[in-house]
Amino acid sequence: MSKMHVKMNVNGAEVEGLAEPRTLLIHFLREQLSLTGPHIGCETSHCGACTVDLNGKSVKSCTVFVAQSNGAEVTTIEGIANADGTLHALQEAFREHHGLQCGFCTPGMITRAYRLLQENPNPSEEEIRYGISGNLCRCTGYQNIVKAIRAAADELNATREAAQ
Ligand code: FES
Numbered sequence: 001m002s003k004m005h006v007k008m009n010v011n012g013a014e015v016e017g018l019a020e021p022r023t024l025l026i027h028f029l030r031e032q033l034s035l036t037g038p039h040i041g042c043e044t045s046h047c048g049a050c051t052v053d054l055n056g057k058s059v060k061s062c063t064v065f066v067a068q069s070n071g072a073e074v075t076t077i078e079g080i081a082n083a084d085g086t087l088h089a090l091q092e093a094f095r096e097h098h099g100l101q102c103g104f105c106t107p108g109m110i111t112r113a114y115r116l117l118q119e120n121p122n123p124s125e126e127e128i129r130y131g132i133s134g135n136l137c138r139c140t141g142y143q144n145i146v147k148a149i150r151a152a153a154d155e156l157n158a159t160r161e162a163a164q
């Protein structure tokens with residue numbers, strides 16, 4: 001199959017490459033760009049380990065062809081930390097509240113939570129649980145993930161208020 005030239009903005013940088021149109025975005029990110037944070041946990045679009053932010057939406061990158069993401073703005077877990085290199089509030093809160101064990105779901109989970117807190121900056125526990133229902137975790141039982149996202153929401157809201 002002939003390859004197409006693809007271009008996109010990933011984590012703030014313009015990137016380009018050659019890929020077959022059928023190449024999945026997750027494979028392009030991992031294999032061509034060496035962004036190996038987003039993971040593959042299934043072949044049925046359930047697990048969400050591959051979640052990235054694509055044009056302002058949480059997207060399972062195993063379910064998007066690279067051809068569809070041509071020209072897109074993509075953020076992966078590698079682009080979530082603050083510009084000065086410190087951890088994003090979500091990353092810090094997952095560490096602090098033990099929201100990860102094996103870490104395999106974590107890149108997708110945090111990238112999803114990053115968008116969730118922009119969709120809803122002050123979510124209830126129920127809204128958090130529903131908001132991450134596209135992301136499976138086999139280790140944590142979710143409880144500490146919910147705590148971490150709630151703590152990050154408080155932190156981000158406090159920072160936002162202080163800046164006003
Ligand atoms: S790898 Fe499971 S939803 Fe994408």
Ligand code: FES
Pocket residue numbers: 099100101102103104105106136137138139140
């Ligand atoms: S921390 Fe292991 S799958 Fe979530």
